Amino acid sequence: MQPQQPDDDPATVLAGYRPPSQLVQDKEIDRIDEHCRAFIELSPFATLATADADGWPDVSPRGGAPGFVRVLDEHRLALPDRQGNNRVDGLRNVAANPRAALLFFVPGVEETLRVYGTATLVGPDALGLDLTEFGRAPLSVLVLQVRRAYVQCAKSVMRSRLWDPAARVERSALAPFGRVLRDHCQLATPMPADDVIRAELAEEL
Incomplete structure (x- = not known):
């Protein structure tokens, strides 16, 4: 095994980044406020990030009608699980390791919303809500206990031209x-x- 070169050392690489501004640090909150709620209620698409008991990550796309992820209150989100390929990798991960994150997108909006927390998996009737969509009830519901939330700036979506029709x-x-x-x-x-x-x-x- 060859010795690690200075420019391969993670600490050295990370030292090349300037510290985040105070504004960037302060925008992180511990709840779903009115602005986060508005974003989630307009979002038809999100990615769910989980990890298994050994820390191996998984990320999967989730979608539905705008607001398909329900805001139960300031500290809880409900993500119904719809008909899929039945691998249920993310759900198995949550059963072993409750840490999870959601990244929300709204078509035409260049900012994104990041929400982190701990998740539990419950049955489709556990919350007493009608979660039927496309004529089907979900098979289960992931409930995320929110620990952190913040709106991500538009730079990555601007660079990607994600919503630009000319870039389709x-x-x-x-x-x-x-x-x-x-x-x-x-x-x-x-x-x-x-x-x-x-x-x-x-x-x-």
Whole structure:
């Protein structure tokens, strides 16, 4: 094993960053205030970050109608789990390691919202709420006890041009999803055409 070079030392690399401003530090709060609530109620998409008992991370996309994540009160969020691929990696992680985070996006808004806390998994009727969406009740509900929340500045979304129509990528730039599945799974037979796959997915929303 070769000795670590000075520019490979994490402490040396991190020392190259200037300290965060006081404003950046002070914007972190320990609850869901009116501004966080408004953001969540407009958000149709979020990513859920979890880690297993050994610390291996997982991040998964979650989506629904705007406000699909419910604000129960200043310190609790409810994320219904919808029909998916049944891997439930994130939910298994929460059962072993309750630390979790959500990153919320609102189409057209360049800021994002980050929320951290500890999560528990409950049954679909545990909260006494009607969580039906697309005609289906959730299979479970993740309840996040909020520890930290803050609005992230717009720089990353501005750089990515995420909401810029001129930056849209045509689906044809990538291989059809069916071909990707066939290659990744080493299937001998072709998968259905993408429009057939999408139609089947739409029936399971």
